[in-house]
Amino acid sequence: MSEIETISEQRCHDGVQGFYRHHSESCGGPMRFAVYQPPQAAREACPVLYFLAGLTCTEETATIKAGAQRVAAELGLILVMPDTSPRHTGIDGAIGDWEFGEGAGFYVDATQSPWASRFRMHDYIASELPALLKRRFPVDAERSGITGHSMGGHGALTMALRHPQQFRSVSAFAPIVAPSQVPWGHKAFSRYLGDDPATWADYDACELVRRRTFDGTILIDQGEADGFLTSQLKPELFDQACAEGGQSLVLRRHAGYDHSYYFITSFIEDHLRHHAEALGRL
């Protein structure tokens, strides 16, 4: 049996939109992800852009709602949309709370029982999934970028800052930039990582960027009408941390836009072009 099971594949903008399932060692069970292969992928290895989704989302959310395929087809970018956590874990407390557990993996490797056995999304995204994709899809892994939304924006920023050899370009939509300082982060990190905030810094973009900058400009878009802006997102903290760390950042604030995929689809093209340029496609 192939290590990747195809759930569906459909023609899309002359490429192929597929959904897949495999057994994940990192997460100790089955995981699903979506891949869009642009038409160029039929002939050559293509750069790859990972899109990490937010709370309550699955591999389907950005695939269906972001509207990224048309421009990815033009630019020759492979798109990878992973699920946001392991599923059907059977762990007590893993379902029923949209801010924690299944659908809310926060892209960390949990160290605390009972989460540590399954909730290892950092290792999954940084190592296991890229290695798996290389064996099945025509990815030019040397040219990988990462983006994401909200919790996934936090994932994208922390992955890129921690693994600059793996991810050569980074951007985010309405990201959680300082999880150690906001309720979403407190709740998830205290359970996944334990009560000592010192262990949280490795997953906090504001902390990471003060330690080491990313080689390239970080692009962030943020809607001013986002209901989570002042309570959970606080982009000004990342702006300040980047200034202190000497990180190049373009933070764009857009009047009237909220937290939804209507906001994301309005600016996804700019993000694809940002990555394509950094990955040598423009």
Ligand SMILES: N[C@@H](CCC(=O)N[C@@H](CS)C(=O)NCC(=O)O)C(=O)O
């Ligand atoms: N709990 C609220 C808010 C959740 C929320 O806004 N999730 C964002 C990510 S943090 C999202 O992308 N939701 C999926 C969607 O809009 O399709 C809900 O379920 O409506």
